[in-house]
Amino acid sequence: MEISEMAAVGGNEHKQETICILGTGDFGHSLGMRLLKSGYPVVFGSRSPQESSLLPSCAQIFTHTEALKKAKIIFLAVHRENYDFLPALSSFLDGKVLVDVSNNLRKNQYPESNAQYLSKLVPKAIVVKGFNTVSAWALQSGSLDANKQSKKNKTMELNKVQSWRVDVYFALGMMGFGLYVLLGITSLPSVSNVVNWREFRFVQSKLGHVTLLLCTAHTAVYGWDRFLQSKRYKWKLPQAYMLGMVIPCIVLVLKLILITPCVDRIVTKIRQGWERKPKHKQALV
Template structure:
């Protein structure tokens, strides 16, 4: 009974003609799936690049081990197939080739193979799959399901992303508004108070939003040494140095004590030396 079970679980050997990129990738994927793989090659001694676990024989010897044959060679190299017509009798021959150009031949490669080996069951398949896809396993549903794990979304990362995009969109909108008001046709149609408000108040608001946008992008990276490659700060850190300096200086200028003094200077006030000060009161004794 044990022997019957082993025979039932034993998978059929697959034969592959062609040891190029696609043939090697297909053999590697079949071996990982548990199928024995036998290669048919013109040079059976050259097994350097073939996947581990596969066997290599001549074309005729490889056909004796399998009923399913994958033909992974170009049409220009089909000349050896005709000599194997009798051995391919009743076997499944899978053509995986593609021509270099559309309508390059009057018939398809599978039709041409049916003419060369009429006793074989020629089918077309795997011609839309690349060798890279077979090697990387991107088409393997079982491996993809293991990789696709559901990760819990961090609340901090969630509101950080929302804040990042919100600041960026608002800053860009105000930046566009500043650009429009700078046009001569627009600036000439507004009074100086409106122009000053847009270029000054909204200008600093735009600078603040854009700087905050860049700061939220970096977040706490400036505190982590791993982000300082070769001891150099990242580009976003250098990009916010001047805006932060401008904002800090502006913050100093709008403090009440400084702003009051600047307002007086703008209104024409000048500091008079003490020796040139005019007395603002009259002595009571002189009035008597």
């Protein structure tokens, strides 16, 4: 066998079978588009082929009889109320797979299911029920195409700096919020009346500044290097998180100055009642 003949045989083995869709409504149109994208030849069957223009460009449209002659698998995309044309086509459906995709408007609308009713109309066809939980919109949007979605959802390379930044951002936020809640509980009269003065001062002063530090660091990690990017300054104005850090940073800087040993020693003496003596009294002493 020559190479050209082998290629021809191989191409025939992978050739997709033609699919017929009876019905040119929304669901038939959407189903035809999906089948065409999957590589299947599609033919539509319609009562008025010349008037059916809103169909996929690669699909062919024929009368019911002509379309049924070209396929062994037929999708019936019409409502049950329009099944009256099927008995006349019974001979063209012998031994072929007829997939019913219809749904009734309400539960128990008819004594038997649509598939059972179809089996009575075309007894020699192989009736299959399917696509009853799939909408035309889902077929058009491609939300059911797992292969297509997997191509879109490419695995991104792990950014260690970004990962570390996100972890620190959430950790600082949770710790700061926890201490903030503790400060609020301590401020309640029923709680503040129970603790002594040292405990209350520790929570409201030292722990309060720690809470402010954590929350400010949380905001700073959120901003990260955005302040270096000129495109972030719309109308040449600083961002909201930068303005929100002004007062907390001023408070923290002043607190840092106050806790330095030289300043803290003087402040402690003042709190204990120390007063500076006038110069003439110091000379007498």
